[in-house]
Amino acid sequence: xxxxxxxxxNPFRNRARLALSVIGIAIGIATIVALGMxxxxxxxxxxxxxxxxxxxxxxxxxxxxxxxxxxEAINEKRVDxxxxxxxxxxxxxxxTSGMTVNGDRLxxxxxxxxxxxxxxxxxxxxxxxxxxDKNELILGKLASDRLKKKVGDTVTLNGNKYTITGIFxxxxxxxxxxxxxxxKKLQKMDEEDGKVYMIYVKINSGQDLKTVSKSVEKAxxxxxxxxxxxxxxxxxxxxxxxxxxxxxxxSLLAIIVGGIGIINTMIMSVFERTREIGxxxxxxxxxxxxxxxxxxxxxxxxxxxxxxxxxxxFIGIEVIMNxxxxxIPLTFTPVLxxxxxxxxxxxxxxxxxxxxxxxSRLAPTEALRYE
Amino acid sequence: MNNENIVEINNLKKGFDKGRIKALNGIDLQIRxxxxxxxxxxxxxxxxxxxNMIGALDTADEGLIRVDGNDLSQKNDLSDFxxxxxxxxxQLHNLIxxxxxxxxxxxxxxxxxxxxxxxxxxxxxxLKYVKLQDKATRKPTELSGGERQRVAIARALANxxxxxxxxxxxxxxxxxxxxxxxxRLKELHExxxxxxxxxxxxMNVASMADxxxxxxxxxxxx
Numbered sequence: 001x002x003x004x005x006x007x008x009x010n011p012f013r014n015r016a017r018l019a020l021s022v023i024g025i026a027i028g029i030a031t032i033v034a035l036g037m038x039x040x041x042x043x044x045x046x047x048x049x050x051x052x053x054x055x056x057x058x059x060x061x062x063x064x065x066x067x068x069x070x071x072e073a074i075n076e077k078r079v080d081x082x083x084x085x086x087x088x089x090x091x092x093x094x095x096t097s098g099m100t101v102n103g104d105r106l107x108x109x110x111x112x113x114x115x116x117x118x119x120x121x122x123x124x125x126x127x128x129x130x131x132x133d134k135n136e137l138i139l140g141k142l143a144s145d146r147l148k149k150k151v152g153d154t155v156t157l158n159g160n161k162y163t164i165t166g167i168f169x170x171x172x173x174x175x176x177x178x179x180x181x182x183x184k185k186l187q188k189m190d191e192e193d194g195k196v197y198m199i200y201v202k203i204n205s206g207q208d209l210k211t212v213s214k215s216v217e218k219a220x221x222x223x224x225x226x227x228x229x230x231x232x233x234x235x236x237x238x239x240x241x242x243x244x245x246x247x248x249x250x251s252l253l254a255i256i257v258g259g260i261g262i263i264n265t266m267i268m269s270v271f272e273r274t275r276e277i278g279x280x281x282x283x284x285x286x287x288x289x290x291x292x293x294x295x296x297x298x299x300x301x302x303x304x305x306x307x308x309x310x311x312x313x314f315i316g317i318e319v320i321m322n323x324x325x326x327x328i329p330l331t332f333t334p335v336l337x338x339x340x341x342x343x344x345x346x347x348x349x350x351x352x353x354x355x356x357x358x359x360s361r362l363a364p365t366e367a368l369r370y371e
Numbered sequence: 372m373n374n375e376n377i378v379e380i381n382n383l384k385k386g387f388d389k390g391r392i393k394a395l396n397g398i399d400l401q402i403r404x405x406x407x408x409x410x411x412x413x414x415x416x417x418x419x420x421x422x423n424m425i426g427a428l429d430t431a432d433e434g435l436i437r438v439d440g441n442d443l444s445q446k447n448d449l450s451d452f453x454x455x456x457x458x459x460x461x462q463l464h465n466l467i468x469x470x471x472x473x474x475x476x477x478x479x480x481x482x483x484x485x486x487x488x489x490x491x492x493x494x495x496x497x498l499k500y501v502k503l504q505d506k507a508t509r510k511p512t513e514l515s516g517g518e519r520q521r522v523a524i525a526r527a528l529a530n531x532x533x534x535x536x537x538x539x540x541x542x543x544x545x546x547x548x549x550x551x552x553x554x555r556l557k558e559l560h561e562x563x564x565x566x567x568x569x570x571x572x573x574m575n576v577a578s579m580a581d582x583x584x585x586x587x588x589x590x591x592x593x
Contacts, residue, residue, distance in 0.1 A: 001474055002487050013469045279465045282428055283479035284454020284530070364428045368461070 003289075007296035011304075014269075021265040022305040025347060028254025029309025029340050034317035035247040036336045041173075041329035042240055048172040054090070054118045055200035057213045057228040073195040074224065082199055082216055087207040092118040093196035095186045101147055101155050107178040108157075110186025110196075118200040119170070119180060126151035126166035132182040137162040140176035141169045142327060157181075158189045173329035201226075255347050258302070262351025266298050270359040277359050278367025291360035298352025299345055306344025310337055377534060377566050378402035378425055383434035385420055385589075390432075394420040396589035398434070404533075407560045407567045409580035417589040418570045419538055425568060426457045426536045439533045454483060458527030462539035464519040466511040472522050473498065473507040479529040497525035501555060517548030524555055535559065537569040541576060553579055
């Protein structure tokens with residue numbers, strides 16, 4: 001039997017203790033995986049949204065600037081101005097809002113019918129709304145499934161009935177969960193005439209995306225900012241950063257709690273096996289081999305916990321999201337799995353080090369006398 | 372047995388509890404290669420401490436101790452010496468409970484250049500020697516006390532040691548099993564010419580050796 005096999009065999013001596021230790025660490029790893037899936041999902045969704053449709057970049061209000069009024073709304077005049085700028089092919093003002101429909105929350109996007117192409121929405125049933133003055137609405141596939149509405153049905157928004165003219169799909173969970181209606185109608189509903197929240201910009205072919213997006217920012221210094229990548233988005237919106245920070249904090253907590261658990265488990269194990277360690281020393285095992293064995297056992301234990309945690313986290317968050325009313329896109333990547341296993345190994349090393357050092361330093365005669 | 376000394380001890384002293392307890396108080400002893408020596412003495416006389424010092428499990432406070440050409444008082448890490456030169460048999464077999472008999476015998480071989488196959492082959496050979504080859508896959512808990520001690524003998528021989536040290540090897544066995552173990556050890560000494568040093572408090576057991584050394588109050592009685 002190889003040394004690695006010997007190490008892998010030892011944690012299974014006390015199965016009840018192994019199970020409890022594994023569960024303790026697996027919960028921490030599961031939390032890391034679940035939060036990681038949400039964060040990665042949100043990031044991917046943002047990236048998809050930035051890439052979706054005809055828009056090359058999105059312009060939003062610069063809320064981080066000192067000169068900003070604090071409001072996130074942009075004057076609709078800017079849409080026209082930007083559309084006339086060098087290199088810009090099309091600019092579309094988008095307004096957003098949220099309404100309750102049959103007790104379910106529905107996020108809405110207001111967009112002019114001529115700019116529907118900018119959403120990247122592919123109408124799969126019915127047709128898009130054609131006029132900006134009619135009470136018409138198109139629903140994303142996920143929203144129509146959730147609300148159990150089909151083409152021709154009506155929904156009541158702010159006391160007015162809107163007819164569903166079409167169902168669209170973008171492939172993006174967030175966009176497929178919304179409804180889109182004429183911009184003017186949404187502005188009126190929200191009493192925000194002349195205001196938009198985003199401007200989707202399409203550039204002429206052959207133009208450099210960065211140059212055009214920067215020229216928009218330069219034209220409205222401190223007022224507008226352009227989002228062409230995930231990094232831009234994260235600079236403009238702190239929420240993703242906050243989730244990432246929270247994930248990191250929870251990961252750290254999981255490492256500390258898991259590490260303490262492992263120290264406890266491994267110290268118990270070393271304590272119970274004191275005489276055995278004495279025998280190993282008496283047959284000529286070097287201190288570093290004993291250190292390696294205990295540390296290896298600790299890592300085996302946390303690797304098992306890591307794998308259990310990954311499965312638990314994956315299943316857990318999928319189940320939770322099934323019951324959630326807010327659709328949050330989830331992404332599971334090999335990088336996330338490796339990160340979770342890496343954290344598990346780190347917990348194994350941190351938690352196993354002290355018991356391993358203690359075991360390796362046991363004096364053989366004292367260890368052999370241990371009752 | 373030849374005339375070459377495998378163990379040379381001069382004025383060996385060892386104390387415990389900051390020197391308040393004098394376990395060994397000036398031991399002088401020579402043991403020849405291939406000799407079977409028994410060390411007897413009452414509890415607390417220092418016989419086990421002496422055995423531990425020969426086996427490099429403990430270090431001397433004073434004096435000289437040379438075993439198979441190695442000056443143990445000059446070495447810091449004695450694990451290599453223990454691994455290559457010494458085979459230990461304890462009163463309690465001290466087998467590892469979650470490993471089977473064969474795996475227990477391979478334990479001393481780790482780090483000595485054997486691969487897994489070689490380790491298993493050598494362990495099986497040793498198990499044949501102690502007539503336990505048919506119990507190779509059994510766990511220690513499935514064996515009788517005598518069988519466990521035979522596994523411990525096989526383990527002690529794993530690295531072809533020059534000296535086998537046995538600390539009360541029959542102490543936890545009934546007389547029948549005890550006799551059987553002694554017979555095995557005697558055979559080992561006679562057929563393999565292994566130097567055997569055995570600690571016991573039983574005069575009958577001690578009488579099987581070529582020479583008996585009596586230890587009292589940390590000194591050898593002449």
